[in-house]
Amino acid sequence: xxxxxxxxxxxxxxxxxxxxYVEAFRKMGxxxxxxxxxxxETDEEKRESMLSELKDNVAYLKENGFExxxxxxxxxxxxxxxxxxxxFVSGTVSKSFVCPSCxxxxxxxxxxxxxxxxxxxxxxxxxxxxxxxHLDGAQGCGCVCDNHIKYAxxxxxxxxxxxxxxxxxxxxxxxxxxxxWLKANKYYLLKFAEDMRNAVDTVNPNVRLGVCACMSVWxxxxxxxxxxxxxxxxxxxxxxxxxxxxxxxxxxxxGNRLQDVIELERMERTWCGDGMEIVSEGDVFPRPRFDCPxxxxxxxDTALRADGSLDGIQKYVFDYTSGCNYEHGYIDSHLENLExxxxxxxxxxxxxCTGVRVYEVMRKFEDMDIPxxxxxxxxxxxFFSSAARMLAGLSIPTVYEGEGVSGIxxxxxxxxxxxxxxxxxxxxxVRAAQxxxxxxxxxxxxxxxxxxxxxxxxxxxxxxxPEYNEYVPATLTSGVYNCTLSENATVxxxxxxxxxxxxxxxxxxxxxxxxxFVFLFEGYFAHERLSRQYTRQRQxxxxxxxxxxxxxxxxxxxxxxxxxxxxxKDGVLSVGLWNFHADKIGKPVVKLDKKYHSIRFANCEGExxxxxxxxxxxxxxxxxxxEVR
Numbered sequence: 001x002x003x004x005x006x007x008x009x010x011x012x013x014x015x016x017x018x019x020x021y022v023e024a025f026r027k028m029g030x031x032x033x034x035x036x037x038x039x040x041e042t043d044e045e046k047r048e049s050m051l052s053e054l055k056d057n058v059a060y061l062k063e064n065g066f067e068x069x070x071x072x073x074x075x076x077x078x079x080x081x082x083x084x085x086x087x088f089v090s091g092t093v094s095k096s097f098v099c100p101s102c103x104x105x106x107x108x109x110x111x112x113x114x115x116x117x118x119x120x121x122x123x124x125x126x127x128x129x130x131x132x133x134h135l136d137g138a139q140g141c142g143c144v145c146d147n148h149i150k151y152a153x154x155x156x157x158x159x160x161x162x163x164x165x166x167x168x169x170x171x172x173x174x175x176x177x178x179x180x181w182l183k184a185n186k187y188y189l190l191k192f193a194e195d196m197r198n199a200v201d202t203v204n205p206n207v208r209l210g211v212c213a214c215m216s217v218w219x220x221x222x223x224x225x226x227x228x229x230x231x232x233x234x235x236x237x238x239x240x241x242x243x244x245x246x247x248x249x250x251x252x253x254x255g256n257r258l259q260d261v262i263e264l265e266r267m268e269r270t271w272c273g274d275g276m277e278i279v280s281e282g283d284v285f286p287r288p289r290f291d292c293p294x295x296x297x298x299x300x301d302t303a304l305r306a307d308g309s310l311d312g313i314q315k316y317v318f319d320y321t322s323g324c325n326y327e328h329g330y331i332d333s334h335l336e337n338l339e340x341x342x343x344x345x346x347x348x349x350x351x352x353c354t355g356v357r358v359y360e361v362m363r364k365f366e367d368m369d370i371p372x373x374x375x376x377x378x379x380x381x382x383f384f385s386s387a388a389r390m391l392a393g394l395s396i397p398t399v400y401e402g403e404g405v406s407g408i409x410x411x412x413x414x415x416x417x418x419x420x421x422x423x424x425x426x427x428x429x430v431r432a433a434q435x436x437x438x439x440x441x442x443x444x445x446x447x448x449x450x451x452x453x454x455x456x457x458x459x460x461x462x463x464x465x466p467e468y469n470e471y472v473p474a475t476l477t478s479g480v481y482n483c484t485l486s487e488n489a490t491v492x493x494x495x496x497x498x499x500x501x502x503x504x505x506x507x508x509x510x511x512x513x514x515x516x517f518v519f520l521f522e523g524y525f526a527h528e529r530l531s532r533q534y535t536r537q538r539q540x541x542x543x544x545x546x547x548x549x550x551x552x553x554x555x556x557x558x559x560x561x562x563x564x565x566x567x568x569k570d571g572v573l574s575v576g577l578w579n580f581h582a583d584k585i586g587k588p589v590v591k592l593d594k595k596y597h598s599i600r601f602a603n604c605e606g607e608x609x610x611x612x613x614x615x616x617x618x619x620x621x622x623x624x625x626x627e628v629r
Contacts, residue, residue: 002305002345003312005279007034007071009320011050013057020324022064028317028334032067034125036320039076040112047115055119062120069123069210070116074130074192075100084147086132088140089165089377097135100192101147109192110199113209117200123208123239124200130228132185133216133380140377141170141220141365142185151187152180170376173369182366186222193231201234210239212281213268215254215383219365226272238276241314242268245283246296249580254384255528258296258580259392259563262303263358267385269309270400271362280304282315288327295621298333299578302623305341306348306565306576343602347574347627351567354553355397356544357404359421360385364412371411371431373478373525386410386523387427390531395556396540397566406548410523425515425547427540429523430481433516443516444489444508449482452502453521456480456495463504465493465535474504475529479522492539507543517543534558551593559585562618571629575613578623585618596628 006028008021013035025033035057041047054070061068075097077083084102086094098105116124133141142148144165153159160177161168168177193209200207209232213225229240244264248256256264265280272278282301284292297315304310317330370379387410391398398404406425409417414432422441433443456476463474474495482502485491489508494501502520509515517540521530530536534557541555553566554575561581567574573592579585590613599608604624606615618624 001312002310002341003031003279004029005032005034005069005312005314006030006318007036007314007316008318010035010037010054010057010070012321014053016318016323017325018057018060021318022061024324024331025066028331029338030066031312032069032123033061034069034071034123034314035061035121036071037116039073039078040109042077042080051115051119054116054121058120067122068120069125069208070119070121071125071127072116074126074211076129077105080105084145086135086143087145088132088136089142089144089170090140092136093145094136097129099143099145099147099188101143101145101151101188106192106195110195113196113200114203117203117207121207123210125210125239125241126212126232128212128214128241128243130189130211130225131214131217132221133377134214141216141380142181142222143188144169144181148181148184148188151184152177155180155183166376170379171370174367179366182222184222186227189217189221189223189228190231193228197232197234205235208236208239209233210241212241213243215243216380218268218271218383219363220380220383224271224362225268226276229276240272240276240278242278242280242310244268245281245285246300247283247285247292249296250292254381255389256384257393257561258299259561259578260384260389262300262307262563263385263388263392263398265304266307266309266398267358267360267388267400277311279312279314280310282313284316284330287316287319288322289329293621294329294333297330298337299580299621299623301334302337302340302344303563303565303576303578305344306567306574306625307353308345308349308567340603344576344625347600347602347625348567348576351569351572351574353397353399354566354568354573355399355404356391356427356552357402357407357421357424358385358388358391358398358400359407359409359413359417360388360400361413361416364415367415368412371479371522371525373522382411382524386429386526386531387413389528390523390536391540392563393532393561394537394540395559395562395564396537396544397553397564405550405552406544422514425544426517427543427547428516428518429526430479430483430518430520431522433518441514442486442510442512443518444486444506444510445483445518446486447484449484451478451480452482452495453478453480455500456497456502460497462496463493463530463533463535464496464501465539467492468535468538470535472533472535473529475527476521477525477527479525481520483520492543493535505539507546515547517547532560553593555591556588559588562588572627574625574627576623576625577615577618579618579620582620584620588615588618588624589613590615592628598629599626601626
């Protein structure tokens with residue numbers, strides 16, 4: 001059951017008109033309301049006022065039939081003289097975020113949660129500052145405060161060398177210092193969770209404690225968000241809100257477009273296991289629609305409903321500070337789609353996703369050979385799957401479990417792919433190819449040469465595709481290698497400048513019948529221009545079929561940011577199309593994997609002719625769905 005959780009500000013709930021909020025909640029089908037209380041209130045008088053208001057609001061909402069939670073920041077306490085603050089690998093000491101290793105802070109936070117629990121809430125949710133990375137604007141991961149270093153050194157039984165950060169923790173390959181440090185990071189994140197659970201259990205063990213995930217916590221901070229959620233839960237059902245929000249697409253935060261945050265959430269879900277309540281981050285921060293369109297939120301919500309792997313959405317439809325009716329656009333869009341949600345569930349609900357298998361493992365930092373572009377704090381950006389980003393931006397459907405139509409693995413992920421993936425055809429970047437060669441697998445490279453990105457970037461570099469006779473501008477910033485290929489490799493594109501040309505991509509089948517499509521650049525740090533191009537899209541669509549001798553379930557070319565999701569069961573295929581671009585698509589033509597005989601549509605019109613579906617149109621930020629049999 002896909003449930004709806006909606007947050008509002010506790011201190012503005014009455015001012016905004018509680019009865020109007022309740023009316024909107026009921027129309028929308030809200031199950032749970034989160035009353036946000038913000039940062040820790042250290043002033044006793046103000047804290048008591050907040051708790052009194054919270055208790056009254058909780059009672060009011062429960063009387064009206066809603067489940068109620070409260071929501072607060074995890075480590076955010078500004079300039080408290082008695083607390084120990086996080087120290088980032090950059091050397092900066094935070095002025096806002098207390099380290100969970102601080103005993104006096106854990107005591108304070110535990111008592112704080114006891115008082116929140118006494119207000120009658122069903123859930124206490126920690127916000128996504130439950131992490132070490134991406135705080136205070138500092139790039140980094142983990143904490144190197146005295147407590148963390150001492151704990152890690154105790155594990156090792158020796159002192160850290162003076163250059164441990166720049167040479168071992170966030171650079172180089174696998175080493176004992178990084179492993180010990182990750183254990184220290186994990187210990188204190190879980191220690192905080194254990195102490196908070198124990199504190200709340202003293203007043204009501206049935207109160208759930210949940211957490212909002214963030215990027216660095218899945219790998220680089222030692223403990224995953226799923227582990228934290230399970231530790232916080234105690235004997236209750238774990239609650240986890242994933243990371244990746246529609247508002248990121250406004251400014252392409254960390255390079256993400258709307259389809260990318262959907263893929264992030266789908267990827268994270270596969271890392272969590274079962275037995276949890278897992279919801280998406282339907283945030284449109286900072287609100288109102290002057291800042292983030294409702295179409296972003298609805299595109300995100302409808303896509304994850306179609307995916308079907310989540311228990312619901314934490315949907316931020318109210319402006320936090322203004323009245324209930326000030327910004328009604330998010331609510332109106334939700335209400336307009338109520339019947340469509342049902343149709344999506346009917347079309348997609350009983351089917352399984354199909355497409356290219358993205359191999360993106362949760363934990364790789366500990367054993368990672370950190371590339372030069374990732375040294376220092378930049379390594380945390382390797383959380384974002386460049387493989388998934390390439391496919392999603394080029395209208396190629398993906399899966400995160402099973403084998404898929406074929407597979408794709410960039411960078412360190414090649415260390416962890418199952419042997420069966422080699423027999424299904426693999427798309428690789430240069431680092432993944434190198435890893436497989438080190439394992440003794442022939443991928444068609446005779447020699448990995450020097451990084452030539454600096455040479456190419458000095459000129460107007462292009463990528464040339466001989467088969468299509470097409471030249472595409474190429475922005476080459478780092479991680480482009482001059483490689484000597486096997487004579488049986490077929491070069492499909494070249495990087496060229498005025499004087500030289502170098503192989504950029506190729507296909508290859510080895511003597512064991514294993515097939516590879518390889519890019520000779522590092523996927524994680526390559527400029528997006530290398531993937532956001534029509535030639536790459538065509539190249540992928542054609543090569544995926546060559547790799548696995550299986551067709552993609554649906555192919556539609558030459559429409560930027562058209563996101564495609566496919567699900568199937570017993571020969572019945574459902575296809576979702578989301579046009580996350582400012583241009584409309586006149587009469588989209590979708591080529592299917594085989595001929596079908598009947599079709600039904602949702603939110604669109606069109607016609608089926610054998611293996612081809614033609615839709616009437618698809619406007620900017622609109623979505624269309626159909627099922628063929």
